[in-house]
Amino acid sequence: MKNTLLFLIMLCTGSGFLKGQDRSQMKQLIDDQFHFAEEQYKVLAKNVPAGVMPKTYYAKSGKIETSDTKWWCSGFYPGSLLYIYEYTGDTAILSETKRRLSILEKEKHYTGNHDLGFMMFCSFGNAYRILKDEKYKAVIDTSAGSLATRYHPAAGVIQSWNSSKTWKGPVIIDNMMNLELLLWASAHGGDSKYKQIAVSHANKTLKNHFRSDYSSYHVVDYDMLTGKVIRRGTAQGAADESAWSRGQGWALYGYTMMYRFTKDQKYLDQAIHIADFILKHPNLPADGIPYWDFNAPGIPDTYRDVSAGAVISSALLELGQYSTGRSKDRFVSAARKMIVSLSSGQYRSKPGENGGFLLLHSVGALPLKSEVDVPLTYADYYFLEALARYKKWYL
Numbered sequence: 001m002k003n004t005l006l007f008l009i010m011l012c013t014g015s016g017f018l019k020g021q022d023r024s025q026m027k028q029l030i031d032d033q034f035h036f037a038e039e040q041y042k043v044l045a046k047n048v049p050a051g052v053m054p055k056t057y058y059a060k061s062g063k064i065e066t067s068d069t070k071w072w073c074s075g076f077y078p079g080s081l082l083y084i085y086e087y088t089g090d091t092a093i094l095s096e097t098k099r100r101l102s103i104l105e106k107e108k109h110y111t112g113n114h115d116l117g118f119m120m121f122c123s124f125g126n127a128y129r130i131l132k133d134e135k136y137k138a139v140i141d142t143s144a145g146s147l148a149t150r151y152h153p154a155a156g157v158i159q160s161w162n163s164s165k166t167w168k169g170p171v172i173i174d175n176m177m178n179l180e181l182l183l184w185a186s187a188h189g190g191d192s193k194y195k196q197i198a199v200s201h202a203n204k205t206l207k208n209h210f211r212s213d214y215s216s217y218h219v220v221d222y223d224m225l226t227g228k229v230i231r232r233g234t235a236q237g238a239a240d241e242s243a244w245s246r247g248q249g250w251a252l253y254g255y256t257m258m259y260r261f262t263k264d265q266k267y268l269d270q271a272i273h274i275a276d277f278i279l280k281h282p283n284l285p286a287d288g289i290p291y292w293d294f295n296a297p298g299i300p301d302t303y304r305d306v307s308a309g310a311v312i313s314s315a316l317l318e319l320g321q322y323s324t325g326r327s328k329d330r331f332v333s334a335a336r337k338m339i340v341s342l343s344s345g346q347y348r349s350k351p352g353e354n355g356g357f358l359l360l361h362s363v364g365a366l367p368l369k370s371e372v373d374v375p376l377t378y379a380d381y382y383f384l385e386a387l388a389r390y391k392k393w394y395l
């Protein structure tokens with residue numbers, strides 16, 4: 001017990017790279033999480049009927065909620081299975097992956113919202129990277145074409161949701177994540193216009209979505225014919241002027257990823273500013289797992305959002321790759337602290353529980369009273385990605 005405590009203290013502080021025993025204990029922690037995930041996702045697989053995807057689990061009723069493949073999260077379950085397969089080589093996990101990819105493939109033609117990147121790149125992007133089958137690359141290319149149909153040249157942005165009574169031409173910060181699909185497709189033989197669209201969208205978002213403290217609005221409503229900003233607000237945050245935590249995570253991840261593909265310094269600068277906003281925020285708890293909104297009413301007596309912690313930890317690990325010296329140490333040790341917290345009994349399910357999901361305590365959309373304090377597929381996905389990234393880059 002005393003040793004475990006000492007280990008946790010060392011992992012949660014200190015420099016980016018661990019040495020000696022700390023390093024091997026971090027290696028062990030990652031190994032434990034992947035082997036837990038291997039067994040836990042077999043429980044989840046049994047709970048989810050063929051033809052649909054897992055969404056969440058309600059502990060009170062013991063019920064799994066599923067979704068069709070048009071739901072924005074439909075790529076995360078196959079994506080998580082792929083990270084688990086990559087680590088463990090488990091062929092039962094691979095078979096389950098292929099079953100789910102086959103029901104998802106048809107969405108390569110979907111143009112109903114901007115979520116094609118989440119849906120088709122977290123799934124088929126990882127499938128192509130790991131399994132090297134050209135048929136998956138073709139799916140990615142078609143999906144990029146579908147996403148590009150939502151681009152408005154006059155405004156220079158991809159429209160996130162369709163027009164409604166509330167929003168005319170809404171663009172949400174989450175949309176930064178979908179640009180990876182476009183950039184990857186362009187860089188791998190796809191149409192060069194996909195990259196131009198992604199760069200234009202990232203530039204407009206950089207100009208219009210951020211406050212002077214580098215926190216991000218959730219929604220910017222555009223007149224798509226002129227590019228004029230109509231208003232800025234929120235749908236999932238605590239208030240129009242608040243910093244919705246997962247949105248800050250999408251922004252951090254998005255601009256770090258933009259730098260990966262373009263090497264444009266302004267994207268890296270933006271990512272560092274966003275990381276500073278998050279890591280220096282007085283409302284960021286000591287264990288590194290944010291409340292659902294940095295300005296949520298009732299802090300500290302309100303919900304954490306584990307999904308935000310998972311996204312931020314994965315993004316910080318990539319940011320560490322583009323940083324040196326003390327900045328690198330700061331980003332990597334903050335990410336490590338989050339990974340250690342997420343792996344603890346505070347946030348991680350016990351084997352066989354939680355419907356088969358890995359992590360507890362995420363928040364989907366609190367103002368809509370939807371998915372509050374539950375497991376979510378994307379929390380699991382970015383947690384596994386963070387574990388894999390840590391192993392690849394820092395061990």
Ligand code: GLY
Nearest residue numbers: 072174236246364
């Ligand atoms: N992209 C939707 C969300 O983050 O909840």
